[in-house]
Amino acid sequence: MVGRDTKYTGGFLLMNYIFDVDGTLTPSRGSMDVEFANWFEHFATHNAVYLVTGSDREKTLEQIPKYIYNLCIRVYQCSGNNVWEQDTEIRRNEWMLTDKQHHWLLDKLHDSGFRPKVGNHIDVRPGLTNFSIVGRGCNLEQRYLYRGWDEHKKERETIAKAYNEKFKDSVATVAGETGIDITPIGGGKEQIMKDFEGPITFYGDKTMEGGNDYTLAQAVAKRGGKVIQVESWEDTFNSLQGKENVV
Known part of the structure; x- marks a missing residue:
């Protein structure tokens, strides 16, 4: 222990x-x-x-x-x-996304109608990747705007569900107010x-x-x-x- x-x-x-x-x-x-x-x-x-x-x-x-x-x-x-x-x-x-998974997320970023998108959308951490449509560099006002957008559109839930249907080696879950966490199965x-x-x-x-x-x-x-x-x-x-x- x-x-x-x-x-x-x-x-x-x-x-x-x-x-x-x-x-x-x-x-x-x-x-x-x-x-x-x-x-x-x-x-x-x-x-x-x-x-x-x-x-x-x-x-x-x-x-x-x-x-x-x-x-x-x-x-x-x-x-x-x-x-x-x-x-x-x-x-x-040391797990990381594959190139295919990385590009799939970039496609979802491109497809999103939310504005503004402020950068740092894919944050790679040990054994975890965080994905954010608004971007991790957002200020409080931009965070508030995205939270309202997501509550109405259920965008993060939709993206996470689509990811989990397409990729079977990892799991996407809604995290915080603006992000999606992706971890390996069991991780x-x-x-x-x-x-x-x-x-x-x-x-x-x-x-x-x-x-x-x-x-x-x-x-x-x-x-x-x-x-x-x-x-x-x-x-x-x-x-x-x-x-x-x-x-």
Whole structure:
């Protein structure tokens, strides 16, 4: 099992708290709220805390303070395809899209009627590729525009479904407010479950079918763990404050 000892001295297993990051601990692509971060520092000091996110380490550290990152037993970057304990890289998956898959995504980008498209549409990470029609360089106004477009057109759901029907070696899921995450079969967030024993509580904002938290949520529920679907970091904060076992 992972990291520091996750048992009480009496032999009872600690609750393992697993948190998605974007939309669960932070605003979408934003930094962690200062009040929440101060509270969460205490929580992570006294509980077994893990993070799992589609983002790479550099982007996560733009959102989560380094001192909180280092309090986590493990951080599963890129949906578990790149794993860190503080400043030590534990493992890395080198899977990448094929040229055929890459060009297929470019065709979907060209076909989309959304404007503007601001660049950096295909972001290659260890074991994961993120695809965004608006582009990862979008500002808040452009992100808001695309979110409205996508809510009306269901563009990301449509693209992800078409990808999954065409390619059988990997899976596309809706991620965050503007992206689609693509991982190899078995390389989604569910893969981290092999590292855990004992009780689990998982917080995520995309636990519904088609979301990039879905497979992990299903795996946690199958294990008998608790899945808490949130709509924002405020939901997470409020839920944690209401827990009896919060120190």
